[in-house]
Amino acid sequence: MNIFTYLLENPDYILEKTFQHIYIFLISWSFAVITGIISGIFITREKNKKIGRIILVIIGITQSVPSIAVIALFFLFMGIGFITAAFALFLYSLVPIVFNTASGLISVDGNVKEAALGMGMTKKDILFKIEIPMAMPSVFSGIRNSAVINIATATVAATIGAGGLGVIIFTGLSHFNASMIFAGAVPVSFLALSIDLILGFLEKKFTSEGLKISEEG
Amino acid sequence: MPIKLKNLTKKFGDYTAVNNITLSIEDSKITVLIGPSGCGKTTTLKMINGLIKRTEGNIFFNEISIDKINPIDLRRRIGYVIQEIGLFPHMNVYQNIAVVPKLLGWKENKIKNRINELLELVNLNPEENIFKYPKQLSGGQKQRVGVARALAADPEILLMDEPFGAIDPINREKLQDAFIDIQEKIKKTIVFVTHDIREAIKLGDSISVFNTGKIEQSGKTFEIIKKPKNKFVSNLIGNHAEINTLEFRKAENSIDKDFSAVKINASDTNLLKEQKNSYVIFLDDNNNFLGILSKEKISQLSTENYLNNLKTYFITPDSTLLDAAGIMLSKGINTVPVISAEKKVLGVIKYETIFQEE
Numbered sequence: 001m002n003i004f005t006y007l008l009e010n011p012d013y014i015l016e017k018t019f020q021h022i023y024i025f026l027i028s029w030s031f032a033v034i035t036g037i038i039s040g041i042f043i044t045r046e047k048n049k050k051i052g053r054i055i056l057v058i059i060g061i062t063q064s065v066p067s068i069a070v071i072a073l074f075f076l077f078m079g080i081g082f083i084t085a086a087f088a089l090f091l092y093s094l095v096p097i098v099f100n101t102a103s104g105l106i107s108v109d110g111n112v113k114e115a116a117l118g119m120g121m122t123k124k125d126i127l128f129k130i131e132i133p134m135a136m137p138s139v140f141s142g143i144r145n146s147a148v149i150n151i152a153t154a155t156v157a158a159t160i161g162a163g164g165l166g167v168i169i170f171t172g173l174s175h176f177n178a179s180m181i182f183a184g185a186v187p188v189s190f191l192a193l194s195i196d197l198i199l200g201f202l203e204k205k206f207t208s209e210g211l212k213i214s215e216e217g
Numbered sequence: 218m219p220i221k222l223k224n225l226t227k228k229f230g231d232y233t234a235v236n237n238i239t240l241s242i243e244d245s246k247i248t249v250l251i252g253p254s255g256c257g258k259t260t261t262l263k264m265i266n267g268l269i270k271r272t273e274g275n276i277f278f279n280e281i282s283i284d285k286i287n288p289i290d291l292r293r294r295i296g297y298v299i300q301e302i303g304l305f306p307h308m309n310v311y312q313n314i315a316v317v318p319k320l321l322g323w324k325e326n327k328i329k330n331r332i333n334e335l336l337e338l339v340n341l342n343p344e345e346n347i348f349k350y351p352k353q354l355s356g357g358q359k360q361r362v363g364v365a366r367a368l369a370a371d372p373e374i375l376l377m378d379e380p381f382g383a384i385d386p387i388n389r390e391k392l393q394d395a396f397i398d399i400q401e402k403i404k405k406t407i408v409f410v411t412h413d414i415r416e417a418i419k420l421g422d423s424i425s426v427f428n429t430g431k432i433e434q435s436g437k438t439f440e441i442i443k444k445p446k447n448k449f450v451s452n453l454i455g456n457h458a459e460i461n462t463l464e465f466r467k468a469e470n471s472i473d474k475d476f477s478a479v480k481i482n483a484s485d486t487n488l489l490k491e492q493k494n495s496y497v498i499f500l501d502d503n504n505n506f507l508g509i510l511s512k513e514k515i516s517q518l519s520t521e522n523y524l525n526n527l528k529t530y531f532i533t534p535d536s537t538l539l540d541a542a543g544i545m546l547s548k549g550i551n552t553v554p555v556i557s558a559e560k561k562v563l564g565v566i567k568y569e570t571i572f573q574e575e
Contacts, residue, residue: 115303118268118376119317119366120293129316133307208307210350 006172007183014168018187021154021164024082025191028089029150033143036094040101040139041127056102063095067153075160085154085162092153093146100142104135133208140203144196151192155184218373218406219244220265224274227260234260236430237274245404249417249438251453252427258410261427262376265408266295278374293317296367296375296405300382303363304351310336310362311347317370335365338399357388364396368403375407381416393419414453418442419465426450438462463542463571469534471571472555472564481507481523489515496552498562499527505560506531511550531556534563541566 007014043052074088108131116126132139158166165184172180220242227235235257242248250258263269265276267288276283283291304313311332318328336343339361351359360380367375381389381396393416400407411417417424418438425435426449434446442458445451455461477492481499489497489512497515499507508527510518518526531554532540541553551568 109303111299111303112305114268115297115299116305116316118263118266118292118295118297118299118303120289120291120320121316122289125320130305134305136307208350210307210309210352213350213352 003179003182006177006179007186010183014165014183014187017163017165017168017184018191021151021166021188021191024086024089024157024162024164025147025151025154025195028086028154029093029147032090032093032097032146032150035090036097036142036146037101037139039094040098040105040142041132043098044102044105052102056099059095059099063099067092067149068156071153071156071160080161082162085157085160089150089154089157093150096145096149097139097142100138100145101135104138104142105131107138108134134211136207137203137211140199140207144199144203147195147199148192151188151195155188218279220374220406220408221277221280222261222265222274223277225261225264225271225276226273227257227264227269228272233430235264238430238432240425240432240435242406242408243423244406246422247400247407247409247420248423248425249409249411249421250425250427251411251414251417252433253412255429256427257430258412258427259378262378262408262410265374266292266297266376293320293370294372294374296369296372298363298367298375298377298380300379304359304366306351309348309350310341310354313351313362314366314369316366321370323370331369331371332365335368338368338402339365340395341365356384357392360384360392361395364399368405373406375405377407377409379411380409382411382413389416396420414455414458415461418454418458418462426453459572460539460542463539464537466538467534468532468536468538468541468555468566469563471538471566472534473567473570474564476552476554476562476565478562480504494552496550496565498554498565499523500562504562506554506556506562509552509554530554532566533558538566538571542571545571 039055042048043055045052070092071085071088074084074091078084078087112130112134113126116130121129154162154164155166155169158164158170165188168184169181169188172178172182172184222238222240222242225235225238225240226233238257238261240248250261252258260269264271267283278286278291305316308316314332314335315328318331323331332347333343336346341358341361346354346358346362351362354362363380367377381392384392397420409417409420411420421438423436424438424441426433426441428449434441434450439462441450442454442462445454475494476498477494477496478498478500479488479492480502482502492512495513496509496511498509501507507524508529509531510523510527514526515523528548528550530544530548532544534555534557536555544553545551545568553566555563555566557563
């Protein structure tokens with residue numbers, strides 16, 4: 001028996017689990033992207049600065065909690081199933097997005113913002129025309145990070161009955177079946193890589209040329 | 218548009234940054250606010266476009282209080298240039314300049330024409346530079362784009378906060394010269410903040426000297442130089458301010474039309490004696506400048522020797538009074554002819570004109 005045996009003999013089953021995996025990823029991650037960017041913007045607004053700082057500290061701490069612990073914790077409170085897994089994944093992938101969005105917005109040069117205000121831009125103009133476009137590289141690195149983390153962590157979601165490629169890996173583990181573990185792990189890395197590739201392409205598209213070139217002279 | 222600051226005060230907590238200043242800013246002129254850091258000059262500037270809210274007093278544009286004007290509209294009508302320029306790094310030159318016209322809802326075509334016009338005004342080649350990003354420009358070019366951007370929607374007022382401060386001295390001089398040329402064309406009401414007295418004297422039609430939140434003295438640049446009101450102002454302008462300022466005064470503005478000129482072939486001793494000035498300019502038959510002689514010298518020479526002894530020094534109208542004074546001092550004379558490119562005599566610069574009270 002070689003390592004590809006399971007992969008080659010059960011394409012339909014693997015495909016089914018892959019789609020499950022994509023499904024749980026897309027739902028939890030897209031909510032995280034929307035919520036994360038909005039909260040990143042919210043906590044960097046002038047009037048929310050104090051609360052923003054506290055939130056950023058809390059977020060920094062949660063980033064160091066292992067993913068399996070997060071899922072285990074939610075399982076204790078919410079029981080088994082898809083919803084619990086999706087919610088835990090949502091929260092776990094929210095962290096890098098909020099963190100990167102906020103730090104991208106904070107690092108926009110004060111002089112630039114003042115020039116914009118002095119030229120007669122409204123706060124909304126400054127946010128959408130200056131701050132967000134300038135924070136784009138940072139926002140994207142948060143989104144990409146979060147996508148890769150989400151796809152990887154979603155395998156653990158299988159332990160609380162959410163399905164996905166984790167099911168194959170954990171079954172393989174309990175049977176000491178290397179070929180089965182391999183058949184679960186390969187699509188996971190393949191998914192993570194392709195999502196990162198797609199996001200990299202989008203990042204290129206949505207980031208201004210002016211931010212990519214290095215200083216002259 | 219004239220601006221009036223009336224009893225303007227700004228307090229940050231207990232600290233009074235600007236203390237009860239009153240100042241009239243003249244229409245179509247450059248008014249320089251100068252002083253050491255922390256003197257309140259930048260705070261004053263930022264109160265004019267409402268970036269800083271005043272504590273007391275009032276600001277009037279054309280006699281209308283700033284309170285009656287929407288701050289966003291006001292800022293769109295005032296060009297603003299800051300020291301670090303504040304060009305938007307994610308926008309190219311075109312997009313940077315187009316910001317205010319776009320906020321005002323201009324048509325794309327109008328914006329395009331305006332941007333080409335502005336880039337020519339600030340001496341940047343539109344084709345070469347329009348798609349460049351700020352990081353691809355030199356410091357001087359960035360500054361030019363900054364000025365073009367501030368002028369984009371043709372504002373009546375321009376506020377400039379040490380715009381040339383971060384530029385090396387050689388390029389700063391060049392930018393200042395270019396800026397003077399631009400202002401001659403556009404005639405905006407400009408409030409210009411600097412801590413460099415040389416820059417203030419060079420650019421300012423008027424100067425207001427700030428110190429610890431108050432105006433020490435305010436008036437026409439030459440008034441300030443001739444009659445510094447107190448020790449602080451005289452220290453600021455320095456010991457040789459009068460001499461130093463000659464460098465920034467164009468000869469063409471001080472030309473004296475009262476001069477004596479005769480055609481060399483028509484000159485005889487009697488005609489020359491009738492000339493009331495102490496120097497006589499000699500012309501050829503086409504009225505072109507040949508040279509100048511003092512009456513004293515003339516009396517020692519015979520008519521046929523005039524030509525060989527003529528002094529041929531002169532200055533052009535775009536020379537400075539420092540050039541004129543230099544010739545006077547090195548040649549030991551008190552009159553220098555001003556000659557056009559076509560060799561015609563435009564007038565003379567006299568010693569008294571240079572150093573007279575204005």
